[in-house]
Amino acid sequence: MLDERKKKILQLIIEDYISTAEPVGSRNLARKYDLGLSPATIRNEMSDLEMLGYLEQPHTSAGRIPSAQAYRFYVDSMIEPGSLTDNDRALINGWYTERRRNIDEIFQSTAKILSRMTQNVSMVLANKDSEAVFRYMKFLPLNEDHAILIIVTDDGNVDNCVVEIPLGMRQDELDYMAGRVSRILEGKPLSVISENILEGIHTDVAEDELMFRSLLRSLRKISRKHREQRVFLGGTKQLLNQPEFRDVDRVQNLLGILEEERVVRDLLQAGEDSGLKITIGTENKFTGIQDCSMVQATYRLNGKIVGTMAVLGPTRMEYGKVITVMDYLHKYLKTMFEQGSDKE
Amino acid sequence: MLDERKKKILQLIIEDYISTAEPVGSRNLARKYDLGLSPATIRNEMSDLEMLGYLEQPHTSAGRIPSAQAYRFYVDSMIEPGSLTDNDRALINGWYTERRRNIDEIFQSTAKILSRMTQNVSMVLANKDSEAVFRYMKFLPLNEDHAILIIVTDDGNVDNCVVEIPLGMRQDELDYMAGRVSRILEGKPLSVISENILEGIHTDVAEDELMFRSLLRSLRKISRKHREQRVFLGGTKQLLNQPEFRDVDRVQNLLGILEEERVVRDLLQAGEDSGLKITIGTENKFTGIQDCSMVQATYRLNGKIVGTMAVLGPTRMEYGKVITVMDYLHKYLKTMFEQGSDKE
């Protein structure tokens, strides 16, 4: 275990490096912070810290930079939970007033503010509620061979799509059919609306082949939409602000990865269980981002995972700030979702 | 007017520069293309072309690069309409099969493929159809103090939102109200559903204050949604592939501009009238992109402007290819929209 002084010195080195992105030397450290120690002493301590694996030297005559192990130690036992500045808090509080028209927009805005406040790339994974329960359906008239199918789920979500109907089918026939299908499907989660059930509809209700196909397609489409996960990115251009990404090739590499929605989804899903998860450098098993760190929070509503948000940046990241921001955002969203009956 | 030989030389210089991004020298030009002229002769011609304002020299001992004037001349009188490779054509044809679930997705996909095929940033402005005409509305049950308001417009678009209703209002009362309001608003464009008309509803139909407010809010919201323009960007990361954007600061500058949706909207709207518009360098009056060129096409449906798509890149742009791609895409979308009754 590190003694107090080593710990203090390590902390200063980490924080200095986080804010300057320059390797930290003993002389500079002594001058900048009032430690009551000479550079030589600090050198000895730094040498020890290097032996212990907390520091690294880019080359002999440079200062030292924190290792992944150091960051790990830092986030585990040196960060005390800070609180947001009034400014930041106000920014978040005001952020959503104009941006909550629908759930997607909320997620997108979250990604945006998360990246803005942390100066890093943010990712938000929205787990669409796959357990939405079918409530009823209804046909509305459109023209002689098409109708609008409306499907309402118990969470108040309304979906619609245009279905082809047999020419000249009357509204009361449609109503009758909607009523019967509704009674069959009512209370069933969209996810289990399987082929069997649908076949049942076929024989029981919608003998007309065309009509049945049309209906089937619509139900599938809506079910898929509910199951679908969506990924929102924010602040990809913030990357360019980070000194470690002055190198265009590196930026391209990372952006290339982020562009693959599938990869980002996997990435976020991998750390979905725990509340707040911090992955530093090579702790992350995804190739291509092993020189980055990621701070990730999963949010739940009534026990179900609603989504995941994460900040991705260089290992030299303001962990304290990021954690604070995510914590506040997390709580904020939670209350917003809980009180929010105006889901759209 | 330029004689044939000058024209030929200018064209070769432009095309060489477009493909290599390196200033073109007389010696190199003579070697690379079989002109039957010595470097010295070419030098003389180049000197003339510089006098005439078509060429520029970055510095004395570099080759020459085309001026904005040269590009203008090039696009105006040297490009012959090419045709897409089979590969590219196949790519476009297959592109939308999985990506036409709704209108927004189509626009987004268009931005994506446009940037992919041109290796540049693409922008798509979707002019939501502000002339959508109200057709009817309907209330569907949700719970004891909320209902789902469905509004159908004549283009087959369906919108819904949750409205608060007086506690215990019966469905038949709601139906009655919906019927009456529908009769009042039917045939009116959403854009002209003004306060006056709405006031009329207030006194005539919905005496209940709460109900009226709720209804009003919903109508406004939907009307706003219809009026709304949306901007889709594609391939912002392609920027980094262009040699002129190896400079991180320049990239940041441009990305900053593109991030401002309002600016992009203005930019696209500025060139909305003409069918195909090419703006080269400082021809563009928007600050910040005056070292870029833009190729823009406006597409209409039944005479109305549906949207605008554009490609933005360095003045050294493959104008020919860009034009060809946009042309094909344009036609493709047109047929898709025209046949497309499955708008969502």
Add this chain to the structure above:
DNA sequence: TATTAGCACTCGACTGTATAGAGTGCTAAT
């Protein structure tokens, strides 16, 4: 008269060398 060979000149890109500065490790003194 148009073209071209030849030549002097310019300038950026690259290379090699010297130097300054920041940092280190080690040793001996405190």
Add this chain to the structure above:
DNA sequence: ATTAGCACTCTATACAGTCGAGTGCTAATA
């Protein structure tokens, strides 16, 4: 245990020299 002092290492920077691509001009040529 701490620190002053010193020799050493390594990078970044500046500077000089060279190479190569390109130019403009002039005189010779077809």
